[in-house]
Structure formats: C-alpha cells, structure tokens
Amino acid sequence: MRPFAPGPDGTILLHLTAEECRLLRDLARQLPVVLTGAEADPAVDRLLPTAYPDDADAAAEFRAFTRSGLVERKLTNAGRVAATLPDESGTTELTPEDAQAWLRTLTDLRLVLATRLGIEEDGDDGAPDELLRAVYDWLAYLQDCLLAVLEGTP
Template identity: 45%
Template sequence: MSTAFRRARGGGVTASFHTAEVELLRSLVGQLLELVRDTPEQKEGDDDGWAAALGLADDDTPKRPTDPVVLRLFPDGYQGDDEAASDFRRFTERGLREAKAGMAATVLASLATAEGVDPGERKSREKTRVELNAEEADAWLRTLTDLRLALGTRLGVSEDDEDQWLSLPEDDPRRHIHDVYDWLGWLQETLVRTLSAGLP
C-alpha cells in the first residue's frame, strides 16, 4: 500500500509505492501520454510552411474531439460559438497537448529514477520511494488531475454518487476502476496538502 505524500528531508516531497502500484501508475500515465499525443495528421499539400509551423494554416485547425475523454481534457474554449471555439482550439490545443505530454513524461521519468532504472526497464522491488522536486511535484499534481478526469469521464462519475459505486458487486470491473479513481484522488489530496503546507 502506498504512503501519503509528505515533506522530504532537504526539501521536496516524497511517497512510497508498492510494486503493483508503480506498475499501475506507469500503465495509466503511459495511456494518458498516448492519448494526449494522438494528434490528427497534417494534410498533404500545405505549401504555407510558416503558417503551419505557427499553427495558423487553415488545414492545421484541430478538429473538435469526438472521444468524450479527450474533449474533457481539451474542452471548448467557448460555449455556443462554434467559430470562436474553433479559433481557440486552433491557437491553444497543440501547446496544451505538448504541456500535458511533458508532465506525463516527467512522472514516468521520476518513477523510473526511483526504481534506479532507465525509463522502459523494470526492476522487481517490494517498495519504491519517489522523491520529487518542485517541478516534478507540479507535474505529478497536474497528471493526477488529468488521470482522474479521464477515468471519471469514462466511468460517468458524478457528484454525490459514491453509494452507487459501493453498491456494485465486488467482481464488477467498474468498481475496481472506481477504486483506482478514488486512490488517485487520495494521492492528489495528500500531494496538495503537502505542497500547501510549505507555502508562507
């Protein structure tokens, strides 16, 4: 079982995770990374290289996501104004995707560092202690938020519906996923509390 985030000696924050939890986090963050990196291919025949590079070409405008999870991660900037929402997405989505991907990659790298191996390799260990500096802690906080948004959207979680999930049979896969959703929320809460405690 993981421990709550707490202040580490010499600054930063730390938490310990069981091997199975590390594997779960690695899997979830890896899937999130693929999701936010999954951008539409550029259309062929775009001869305005400068406009494309700056995200200003007409053919470069991202489509509104059809996957509800992706739409939750990259929501419309304007409601009831399709043109304004499209322009907002055109100028912001690429940068948002890159930022989320960078945060997720930082989480994966910190997990690998904690295990004493290069990213992509695995090492059997009962407990893994993660130590994060301020930048890494911010990446964890943002990535945990994105993971909960993704899982919550996929499950259809709503406010004050805890009893509904607790009433599911123990062998119902939705209950297991909701348990993971709750666990991520607990990690997020302990990280926020620890970071807030260090503020003046």
C-alpha cells in the same frame, strides 16, 4: 505510510509499493494514447474543454492556437510522472516542479476515469465498475495527500 511526505530542501518524498508504481506508470503511459487518439473520445473533451461553448467560431480559433501546446504540456507532465516513479517500491524525491507535474497528471487521469465511469460532478456514483472506481478513488487519495504536503497540512 502516506505516499507523500515533506523532504529536505523543499523536495517531496514519494513512497509507493511496486504494484502502485507499475499501475501509475501504466496509467501515465496511457494518457498520451487518449490525448493523441480519436477526437470523438469524450475523455478528450474533458481534458481539452471548449473555451467558448456558445461561440463555435471563437472556440475553433482558440483551439487552433492552443490545443497543440496544451496537449504537449499534458504529455510532458505524464512523461515526468512516469520518469520520477521508482522502478520498484521505495522512496524517491520529487522536486517542486515534479510535484506540479504530478498534480496535473493526477487530475488528467482522474478526468479520463471519471469520463469512463460517467461521473460528471462530485457525488455521482458512475458506472458499476468496481476496479475503475477503486483506481479513480486511489488517484483522488494520492492527489489529496500531495496537496496536503504542498500546503503544509498534516
């Protein structure tokens, strides 16, 4: 069974196993730790890239005005993902707003894992960490399935 399916009235049905729910809940709860942790973390640089890499002053000014709002939106999205996961395996409905939060959080989680694995672009193998790579690939699968439902593609 695919994890996402069209639901009634524009909703999206989410179906995951209990183990998948626990893993996603744990990952969504770890994202705030990364976002509010050390700024020297390369994952933070991937999540909050420099807007003006060739102009340090403009980049610092842009960051001063936008960083807290961007971090807050990412924290809100991760919280929404954790809140919309079923407690155990089963099916739950996601609103279109929930689905957007899911897409954004899946992207953020994949960016963190890509950084940890040393993946810079498509085709990179990254570090030989089979577990992290499996989670990274599974998150890509979830994201692809959700996009297919949102786009109405089978």
